[in-house]
Amino acid sequence: MASRKGFLGTEDEEKTLSAPTMARSRGQLGSAYAPGAFFTFEGGLGACISLPDFSTTVDDAPIHAVTKAQIILRLQEVWQSWFTRSYAVGTGDRHTAPRQCLDEALLKGAxxxxxxxxxxxxxxxxRMGYAPAPLTFVCNKCRLFRRFESAHDLARNIDRLRKTQCTTADGKGHCQWRQLDVIFVHWSGEWMPATPGRWEWDDRKNGLQLSGEECNVCGKSDFKLNTDSPRIGQWHFYCANPTCGHKRSDEWRQNDLFTTEMFGDTANKRVSERRMEPISYRASSAYYAQSEQFVLFPESEHQLIAMLEPQRQSELAAFIGRQFRFGGGELTPDEMKAALLAAGKASEWETYESLLRMCDMARGMGDKAPLEMAEKELKKLIDRWTTSDPPLVQPRVALPPAIKVQLAMRSEYTSRFDPFVLAVEHEALTRGKLSAAPDGGRAEFVRFNHLDNDLAPKDADEKAAQEAKTQHLMTKLGIADLGLIREFDLCRFTHGYTRVSATPNLEKRNQLMSVRLRLFEPLRNGKRPIYVVTQGNEAMYVRLDPHAVYKWLQAVGVVDLPDWDENGTVRLGGKILEVAQPFGRYFSLLKEDEAVTYRYV
Known part of the structure; x- marks a missing residue:
């Protein structure tokens, strides 16, 4: 995006002229109307560009420190993965500079x-500021072209513009001006209004030059714009001097100022990389807001989410072991007793000893049924100790080597597809929503096969019939759990933008180009804005039956399907975790190949 100075004039004008602000929903202002976006107000009265709100009042997002930390972690991941992908398109004879990939504020050297x-x-x-843009105008009758440097420049010359005499054949009246709705954009994130001149590198002056702002035949600086062609790329400027009318080219072209300056004296050898695209400011490719989204969890689950921090990998490993039941051998009675007494849970140990005596008594009497019942209760008791949050007794965990390898290569996954993140977030969702106690009589989560009073039919028989039918259909579909989360909290944040492409590279003229991720312009305090919107929506929750999933994977014929004992202790998710494969933030690692398990789940 051009700097704010480009729209408001000189530095002195910046201090006195403040951009107006617009009213839109938070969701719109944080995405489609984020800084750098082009838009028009209702009724189509003029095109504008969004600007950050530079007022002294700062609208801080009402989010916890943990949420800020999550945003920062995701930003670091986004910036690094974007740079890696964008920088990789360089070749030996066509070097990619780091500045072609990321905003300079995010770079230190390479x-x-x-x-x-x-x-x-x-x-x-x-609030979001805005300014009129592009400040280019064409007469509907005589095609005369006018361009202004800033809103201040336009305001100062508006009367002269209105009184411009039209040069059509009838020679009567003033020009009928319309704002030109076409701009030039480049994958560097820059844009330019239309202009007769073209940015080039001047080897003699060792600097940039906007050449062609004057007719190279008569020397006049007034131009007309022929927009007869339905193809924007074939519009062209020609001299407005009635005795000249020289047409420089059959097509109008523009070079990106940023890229031209960066290439310097090699710019003339890399023309295709500098060429800008003429498009309507309404086109989607004129602006792509770069946003991310993640689930917000209650404060009670923040400690669980904190396990994902790099320095807490041992805690994460222990959690994965417990969650997927990777047992490392049975605990001895002495180990369990010591842990319970240390936690002040002597009564729990007394219950264990009581059940143990019942087992011994039944075994001595040869009474099989009471023995089985007592042993079952013992197992349930130990399971409760080892799976509670936090565990009363830490279970023995023996992670398979494949899981340890996956933990070591977590950096190769993106948050959206990181199986460890997904496992932790699902557990946080389970604790915070799926198994949360009702709040004021309304459950956070309602299962469709066990309806609450708000969702169920009033008639008890009708309710029972509906629940039975739902359960029957769930079983046929292989669904283990299905219901409504009444308030599913999400955090969406927008951190920058791109132009021409929404991904780190694009193919243009048979070459891969590096797309530059831009940050928003700094605020008055020098900080870069991150626009954050949190909201709670209703959401459907679906959990598939692992047995049905495993049968389906067998039918698909994935080549790396792990062996899984459906009657064993290890969960299917744990076995799938062993064969998980990263496929890149922008699916850069996905190749057409044989079907593998993690892609399908």
């Missing part, structure tokens, strides 16, 4: 240097 929390402003998008 490496990514993520911004910390002290350099970011987490904002609630309540």
């Amino acid at each position: 490496t990514v240097a993520p911004l910390g929390a002290d350099r970011l402003a987490f904002l609630s998008p309540l």
